[in-house]
Structure formats: C-alpha cells, structure tokens
Amino acid sequence: MDELRQLRDRHDAMPDPAAEVVSEARSRLTAHMRLSRTRRPARFAAVRRARPVWGLGLAGAAAAAVLVATTMNGIETDGGRAGVVSAAPRTGATPTGAPSPTTLRLRPVADARDLAGNAAARAAAEPDVAPRPSQWAYLKSLTAQTQVDGGPGLFGTPKVKHTRESWRRLDEKGFAYMEHGRLEVQEGSEYEVTYPYLLSLPDDPGALLDRVYEQIDAEEAAKQEDGPAQGGHRFTPEPLTRDERDMYAFQYLAQGMRDAVLPARTRAAMYGALARIPGVRYEKGASDLAGRPGVTLYRVSGHLRDEIFIDPRTYAYLGYRTVVTRDHDDHGSQLRKGQILGWDAQLRGAIVDKAGERS
Known part of the structure; x- marks a missing residue:
C-alpha cells in the first residue's frame, strides 16, 4: 500500500x-x-x-x-x-x-499520510533552490516560560513568552543571536542535528526515516560500547526498546525542523517520515503558541506527548510542544497530567548571506 x-x-x-x-x-x-x-x-x-x-x-x-x-x-x-x-x-x-x-x-486531510502527501505535492510545485554552505539561516522564535526557579510548572496558556532571534551558518562554522539588542557571533555550532546532515537527507520519506533510524542506532551503539561512568565504574545502559527508538526518531525529526530553515521538499519528506513512525497520529483544530490555527502530528510515549504544529494551508512548520499525559515521578520530580514541558513557535525563517540579516 x-x-x-x-x-x-x-x-x-x-x-x-x-x-x-x-x-x-x-x-x-x-x-x-x-x-x-x-x-x-x-x-x-x-x-x-x-x-x-x-x-x-x-x-x-x-x-x-x-x-x-x-x-x-x-x-x-x-x-x-x-x-x-x-x-x-x-x-x-x-x-x-x-x-x-x-x-x-x-x-x-484525514490522517498523517494525507498531510504528508499534500505537503509533498505542494513542495514539488515550488522552485528547488539549494542554499550555499557559507549562508546563514535566520530564525525568529517564540518560547513559553514553563517554570521559574523551581516554581509550579506550566498548565494552559503561558503568562510569559520570550522572543528569540538567532542565526546559524549552514556549514556549522558559526552561530549568532541577539543579546540586549546587540548581535553576538560565536564560532562553531550549538546544534545537535547539524545542517549538513539535514540538507543531505533524501526527499523520499521512507529512505529519510531509514537514515534517521541508522543515526539513532549508531549513537545507541556508541553508548553501549562506552557507557557512562557512575561511582567510578562504567556500566552498559539498557538497550532501547522499540517504543523508545520510535520516540527518539520523532524527536530527532522535530528538533531538526525546529532549529532550521529547510527546503520545502525536505520538510515534506520529514512529514512523510513522521507519518511512517509507529504511533504517530494526526489531529486538526490545534492552535500554536502564537495563536495561529494549525494541525498537529503527535506521538505519545510513556507519560509524554510530543507534537509539532503545521500550517494547514501552506504546510509550513509552526512549532512544537511536549505535554505530560499522566502523573509521573521523574527521578524525584513530580510531573502532573496536562503540564507543558516545552512549547515553541517558529515565527519567521529565511536564508541570508550573513549573520544579522533578516531577509
């Protein structure tokens, strides 16, 4: 099928x-x-x-x-x-x-596959422009404040939101951000999912998902070979369960979209890859952190629901959210059903020639 x-x-x-x-x-x-x-x-x-x-x-x-x-x-x-x-x-x-x-x-759109198919059709109709490694990705984001100084967690609409502007060089040789109205430029990269990796992903959703699973499996194998130290001794972590592996695949793709400005075809293929992960569902009638109407692709794993917001007209990525689905004791930290652990909206994105430019 x-x-x-x-x-x-x-x-x-x-x-x-x-x-x-x-x-x-x-x-x-x-x-x-x-x-x-x-x-x-x-x-x-x-x-x-x-x-x-x-x-x-x-x-x-x-x-x-x-x-x-x-x-x-x-x-x-x-x-x-x-x-x-x-x-x-x-x-x-x-x-x-x-x-x-x-x-x-x-x-x-009735399910995740329909959404991915429409996004792919729309992306195929757009000019395919490849950015240069020396260019920068500009992102303007909105983030919810979920907790302050160990106080109560966030439930419902956040009272405090922060706007952030950042730039990221596509070859990961530099990143920049605005600090008190001043542009701060740093060398290197602060991102886990790199731009060269994202831009190398295939446009076919199945092949893209295979690549993500390969990356997860390689990282897991490295952890198994050289486990973390505890009490002066190294121990081997428990192997990932199938559900954890699928959860990490969803989070890996969501993180890639959150921190990057991607070609439409790559973004559409990522939607298609998400739709192929077991347990991923589609929900309409959502609203993102900025109040924009959207739809979501989400997956529940254990006590957490990870979801991304998508514009139902343009199929642009709007943001993500992580919500607690049931009460849970997380290593001594009490999480409550409905608590929001992370909420982010991508307000604007562009490929520019240097840090500090916005279009």
Missing part, C-alpha cells in the same frame, strides 16, 4: 491536462460511440438498443472523456475519486514547469 500512496502523492503534484487535450479526447470518444452504433450487427440491436456505451448517457460519456484525459496525466478529478478537492484549471507554472502552488489540487 505504501507504493500506491507514493504513486498517488506523485500524481497529485502533476498538472491538469490542457483544454485541447480534453476536447480531443471527448471528440474521439463521441466519434467512437457513433461509429459503434452504425456498425452494430442487427442481431444485437434489440438487446443493446436501450443500453448506452459503458452504461453512460451523453453527459456521462463526456465526463468519462475528461476522466480518461486526467488519469493519463496522473490525476483524478473530483468525479473520479471521493475526497479530492476541486480546483480551477492550472494555468500558472513555476520556473521548473511544475504546477503553481496556488492552483494545486490537494486532497482533504
């Missing part, structure tokens, strides 16, 4: 047939119908006289002509498959020849 879904996702990004193609197909079909009537043997006339070709009337035959033409181009019309959203004919195109993002036909 994955192959069928991948085929459908690819087809959804292809253009509608030209009007002349549809007209020609309709003419050929009508001519064939007339020719069939004139050549029909007499002995079949009484039996088939009341039955139109393929059980269609003239209106149905015309609709079939449109369906044949559109299916040849890889897309079904809203009459061909339930749930496909109707759209005006595509007349615009991007420089790559793909359909304009504003005229795409996208399916209604």
Whole structure:
C-alpha cells in the first residue's frame, strides 16, 4: 500500500491536462460511440438498443472523456475519486514547469499520510533552490516560560513568552543571536542535528526515516560500547526498546525542523517520515503558541506527548510542544497530567548571506 500512496502523492503534484487535450479526447470518444452504433450487427440491436456505451448517457460519456484525459496525466478529478478537492484549471507554472502552488489540487486531510502527501505535492510545485554552505539561516522564535526557579510548572496558556532571534551558518562554522539588542557571533555550532546532515537527507520519506533510524542506532551503539561512568565504574545502559527508538526518531525529526530553515521538499519528506513512525497520529483544530490555527502530528510515549504544529494551508512548520499525559515521578520530580514541558513557535525563517540579516 505504501507504493500506491507514493504513486498517488506523485500524481497529485502533476498538472491538469490542457483544454485541447480534453476536447480531443471527448471528440474521439463521441466519434467512437457513433461509429459503434452504425456498425452494430442487427442481431444485437434489440438487446443493446436501450443500453448506452459503458452504461453512460451523453453527459456521462463526456465526463468519462475528461476522466480518461486526467488519469493519463496522473490525476483524478473530483468525479473520479471521493475526497479530492476541486480546483480551477492550472494555468500558472513555476520556473521548473511544475504546477503553481496556488492552483494545486490537494486532497482533504484525514490522517498523517494525507498531510504528508499534500505537503509533498505542494513542495514539488515550488522552485528547488539549494542554499550555499557559507549562508546563514535566520530564525525568529517564540518560547513559553514553563517554570521559574523551581516554581509550579506550566498548565494552559503561558503568562510569559520570550522572543528569540538567532542565526546559524549552514556549514556549522558559526552561530549568532541577539543579546540586549546587540548581535553576538560565536564560532562553531550549538546544534545537535547539524545542517549538513539535514540538507543531505533524501526527499523520499521512507529512505529519510531509514537514515534517521541508522543515526539513532549508531549513537545507541556508541553508548553501549562506552557507557557512562557512575561511582567510578562504567556500566552498559539498557538497550532501547522499540517504543523508545520510535520516540527518539520523532524527536530527532522535530528538533531538526525546529532549529532550521529547510527546503520545502525536505520538510515534506520529514512529514512523510513522521507519518511512517509507529504511533504517530494526526489531529486538526490545534492552535500554536502564537495563536495561529494549525494541525498537529503527535506521538505519545510513556507519560509524554510530543507534537509539532503545521500550517494547514501552506504546510509550513509552526512549532512544537511536549505535554505530560499522566502523573509521573521523574527521578524525584513530580510531573502532573496536562503540564507543558516545552512549547515553541517558529515565527519567521529565511536564508541570508550573513549573520544579522533578516531577509
């Protein structure tokens, strides 16, 4: 079934047939119908006289002509498959020849796979611009204050929010941030998921998820080989359970999107990879930290629910949140159901030529 879904996702990004193609197909079909009537043997006339070709009337035959033409181009019309959203004919195109993002036909979203498929279709219609290693990613973020000086945790809407501006060089040779209105530039990187790694990820969701699992497994193998010291002795950590491995994959992808400005195709592939992780669910009607309407992809593991927010119109990444789903004693720290441990919104992102630039 994955192959069928991948085929459908690819087809959804292809253009509608030209009007002349549809007209020609309709003419050929009508001519064939007339020719069939004139050549029909007499002995079949009484039996088939009341039955139109393929059980269609003239209106149905015309609709079939449109369906044949559109299916040849890889897309079904809203009459061909339930749930496909109707759209005006595509007349615009991007420089790559793909359909304009504003005229795409996208399916209604019922689950994580549908969301990923629409994001992939939209990304395929956008110009593919590769950033240079010497450029910088600018991010403006909003963060909720979840706890102050060991006080009560955050429940519900945060009273205090912090806005942060940061820059990150794409080759990880530098990062920068605003401190009291002044730009502070540092060498090196403070990010766990590096930009070269993110930009090297494949556009195929399955291959991308395999790469993430390989990374997690490699890091886990290193920990098993050289376990942390405790009381002067080294011990071997317990191997990851299947649920923990899937949880880390979700968090790894979410962290990559949170701290980077990504090409649309990479972001769409990451949505597709998230949708393939066991336990990942889709929820509509959400609102992010900035109050923007969105939808979420989320996964519950143990006592935590990790979720990312996505714009349902543009499929842009909006932010993330981690919520406690049940009371839990976390190494002496009491966590309560509904407590928010982390909440972040990505307000703006751009690829710029130097730290300090915003567009």
